[in-house]
Amino acid sequence: FEDINGVSSAETQLHLDKLDKTWTDQYENFDYVVIAGGKWFLKTAIYHENGTVTGCHSCLGKNLTEMSFEYAYRRALKSILDFMMGSGRKAFVFLRTTTPDHFENGEWFSGGTCNRTGPFKEGEVDIKDVDAEMRGIEMEEFEKASIVGAENGVTLKLLDTTRMSMLRPDGHPGPYRQFQPFAKDKNAKVQNDCLHWCLPGPIDSWNDILMEMVIRGAH
Secondary structure, three states: OOOOOOOOOOOOEOOOOOOOHHHHHOOOOOOOOEOOOHHHHHOEEEEEEOOOOEEHHHOOOOOOOOOHHHHHHHHHHHHHHHHHHOOOOOOEEEEOOOOOOOOOOOOOOOEEEEEOOOOOOOOEEEEEEHHHHHHHHHHHHHHHHHHHHHHHEEEEEEEEOOHHHHHOOOOOOOOOHHOOOOOOOOOOOOOOOOOOOOOOHHHHHHHHHHHHHHHHHOO
């Protein structure tokens, strides 16, 4: 329920204790799986568990219990990892950690930009609280799930791209999330995309690391 700029017309209805059968029904066919979550859980959402509404995140004006995105993220991540680690499918599973955005001077909806043309140096920037919280949840759930996976013959690897991605503020579409945004007006005010990533760019490094892990993990 979103328009092209990511503005929602209705709250997301998120069932934290149910997995999408469209995905789980195909899981038996997969040899390699990459799981990633992150920023989607910051959006306004109504939370459901055990067939009832249990609360919400960032839903002003609703007569519902305000709950943290951390709770929902941990619950959803645990659900999917429990499913995969307990499945009879001996898949090769990667959990890719959250990747940071690089908005400066505002957010995506309030004039934020990402105009840097080169990477940060190590120590020049620190991880944001939100990203640190998400990565912390991922690390904790990964550690627990990997123990179960090892017992059941499922390979679970951590594809930790958070810090290396944090150093690449130059790797985003910026104002070019739409084709030729300044063609009609070179001074046009456009929405910047400092969350998604360009190709070629940092994602090439993720792919290189992923393939190296696949090759080494097969021996």
